[in-house]
Amino acid sequence: MNYKKKFINAGLLTAMVSLLIAGSAFAKTTTSIQATIESHIKVIKDGQELTLRNEQGKKVEPVMIEGSVYVPLRAISETVGWEVDWDNSVKSITLTEPDSGIDPNQPLNPVEPPVRPISLVDFPGTIDSKLLLSTVQSDLQIGTVSFAQGGILKGKSARTTIDFGGESFDTLNLFMGVKKTAPTSVKNSPTNVNEPVEVRFLEIDGKKEISFFTTNIRPTDGVKKFTVDLKGKKKIRIAITSDLTDTQLILGDPMFD
Structure with a gap:
């Protein structure tokens, strides 16, 4: 295969994920795992291939960890209109769904009376x-x-x-x-x-x-x-x-x- 495949250690992986969220945070604890960068894996939305980028606009790629594919949270969330916020003080990620303008107290499919000729x-x-x-x-x-x-x-x-x-x-x-x-x-x-x-x-x-x-x-x-x-x-x-x-x-x- 002609795609990139690199091994990275847990510290580097943690740094990469943190960079995608806020650009400067590190996890309190790390576990030694093996991961590979899988540049050949495509992420497609509505028929269009996405280019995944971090907060600084740098292109990032999916990684494979123990048979599972991981993609950057911020890049994926923002393509569907969700806001991603990283709180460095408590090391937390907040996802915010955009306001749909729909009153949550109203039924999603209001029943209208049938139209009779x-x-x-x-x-x-x-x-x-x-x-x-x-x-x-x-x-x-x-x-x-x-x-x-x-x-x-x-x-x-x-x-x-x-x-x-x-x-x-x-x-x-x-x-x-x-x-x-x-x-x-x-x-x-x-x-x-x-x-x-x-x-x-x-x-x-x-x-x-x-x-x-x-x-x-x-x-x-x-x-x-x-x-x-x-x-x-x-x-x-x-x-x-x-x-x-x-x-x-x-x-x-x-x-x-």
Whole structure:
């Protein structure tokens, strides 16, 4: 091997350890032992090899005593943020852990109440009367699919406003589908009934409307699941545009998270 390996006596070892702590202290008693300086031994922290130095900045190396590796206390402690203090008068070493800023009287992992998604019918903010809220499955049925709760927006060009009232939500998860009925004069024109309905979600900022989500839904699409990003929004508006007056937008099982 090419590494250094030197034998040292107990007096020299004691002097070295003392130098690493304070630089000038000696033990009151010594015991004759054999130790070697093992310069090939690496000390690694968080994937990085450490260079061990004493208080004067001089590089020091691990030693081997009776099969055990010893490393300088000050150099190791300071790499993890601990303070090392040597009291020469009483020959003692004091290790001080840095203040973590954590109140020891508080539990380390405070238990927070689980966040429960809020349904549209339990929404704590304000929803205008243009959106009919319902828990009747027959009201919220599209084809063979029905929902436990939700809302219905009716009209050719209908809009409803939802004000969060100080609440904060990240997303709105819901199913959407449309139902259209053509008047008698155009019932023989199936293209009218199957034309898509535009659905837009708009953020209300003062007097401005900013569209942030748009989709088109045909009656033949059935129901589709959507996730709408609500982060940072305080008030939103849902608007539909259709070619027929008798149009319904069904919001199935909407849940605010």
